[in-house]
Amino acid sequence: MRQSIISLLSGALFGAGLAISGMMDPKRVRGFLDIAGEWDPTLAFVMGGAILVMAAAWLLQKRLIKPLFANNFNLPGTQLIDRKLIGGAVLIGIGWGLAGLCPGPAFGALIVEPLSAALFLGSMLAGMVLHRMANL
Amino acid sequence: MILTGFPDAMPFEGFVGGLLIGLAAALMLLGSGRIAGISGIAARAFALGKSSLPVPAAWMFLIGLLLGAFSIHTFAVPIQSTFPSSAALLAAGGVVVGFGTRMGSGCTSGHGVCGMSRLSPRSLLATATFIASGMATVALANALGWGW
Numbered sequence: 001m002r003q004s005i006i007s008l009l010s011g012a013l014f015g016a017g018l019a020i021s022g023m024m025d026p027k028r029v030r031g032f033l034d035i036a037g038e039w040d041p042t043l044a045f046v047m048g049g050a051i052l053v054m055a056a057a058w059l060l061q062k063r064l065i066k067p068l069f070a071n072n073f074n075l076p077g078t079q080l081i082d083r084k085l086i087g088g089a090v091l092i093g094i095g096w097g098l099a100g101l102c103p104g105p106a107f108g109a110l111i112v113e114p115l116s117a118a119l120f121l122g123s124m125l126a127g128m129v130l131h132r133m134a135n136l
Numbered sequence: 137m138i139l140t141g142f143p144d145a146m147p148f149e150g151f152v153g154g155l156l157i158g159l160a161a162a163l164m165l166l167g168s169g170r171i172a173g174i175s176g177i178a179a180r181a182f183a184l185g186k187s188s189l190p191v192p193a194a195w196m197f198l199i200g201l202l203l204g205a206f207s208i209h210t211f212a213v214p215i216q217s218t219f220p221s222s223a224a225l226l227a228a229g230g231v232v233v234g235f236g237t238r239m240g241s242g243c244t245s246g247h248g249v250c251g252m253s254r255l256s257p258r259s260l261l262a263t264a265t266f267i268a269s270g271m272a273t274v275a276l277a278n279a280l281g282w283g284w
Contacts, residue, residue, distance in 0.1 A: 088240020
C-alpha cells in the first residue's frame with residue numbers, strides 16, 4: 001500500500017515534469033539528436049535539472065539505513081560492463097532516433113496523441129516479449 | 137526565455153521540468169528505496185520484469201504519470217507534441233526500444249537520470265552510447281530521406 005502511494009506520487013511528478021519540459025514532443029527530442037541539423041538543446045537542460053536533484057538524493061540516501069516508507073533498499077548493484085549493456089543501449093538509441101520517443105514520454109503522450117503513442121507502446125511491449133523469448 | 141542561437145529551445149521550462157523529474161526519482165529512491173526507471177516499471181506492469189516491485193505499484197506509477205501529464209496539459213500549459221506520421225517508424229522504433237531497454241537494463245530515466253546522478257559507470261556508458269547511437273540514427277535517417 002505504501003509502495004503504491006509513493007509510486008502514484010512519483011509517477012505524477014514524473015509526468016508533470018515530462019509535460020512541462022517539452023519532452024513529450026518527439027520532434028523536440030529528435031531535435032536534440034539532430035546535431036548536424038537544427039539542434040535543440042532542451043533535453044540537456046532537462047537532464048541537468050533532474051540530475052541535480054537526484055545527485056542530492058543519492059547523498060541523502062547514503063545516510064539512510066532504510067528508505068522512509070519501506071523496509072529496505074532495492075538498488076542495482078551490478079558493475080558489469082558487457083555486450084548486453086552496450087548492445088541494448090545501441091538499440092535504444094536507434095529506436096529513440098527513429099521515433100523520437102523513449103518509454104516515459106511515450107506513456108505520457110497517450111494523453112495528446114493516443115493512437116500514435118499506443119502504437120509505439122504496443123511495439124515496445126512486443127520488443128520486450130521478444131527479448132524474453134530470445135533469452136539473452 | 138530564449139537561448140541565443142536556438143530559437144526553438146526551452147531551457148527554462150526544460151530545467152524546471154527536469155527538477156520535477158529529479159524530485160520524482162528522489163521520492164522513489166528515498167521513499168521506497170527503488171530506482172524510477174520507466175522501462176523497468178513498464179515491463180513490471182505487464183509482468184515481464186524480474187524486479188521485486190509489486191505489479192499494482194508499477195501500474196500506480198504509470199497511472200500517476202498520466203495524471204501528472206494530464207493535469208499540466210489541462211490546468212497549466214497545453215502539451216505540444218509532433219509525432220512522426222509514419223506508422224512504420226513508430227512500430228520499428230517501439231520494438232527496438234523495448235528490446236534494447238531489457239537487454240541494456242534501463243532507459244533514459246533509469247540510466248540517464250538515476251544512474252548518471254549516482255556516477256554509475258554502467259549508466260554513464262549506457263547513456264553516452266544511446267545518445268551517440270541516437271545521433272547517428274538521426275543523421276543516417278536524414279541522409280536516407282526518412283527525416284520528419
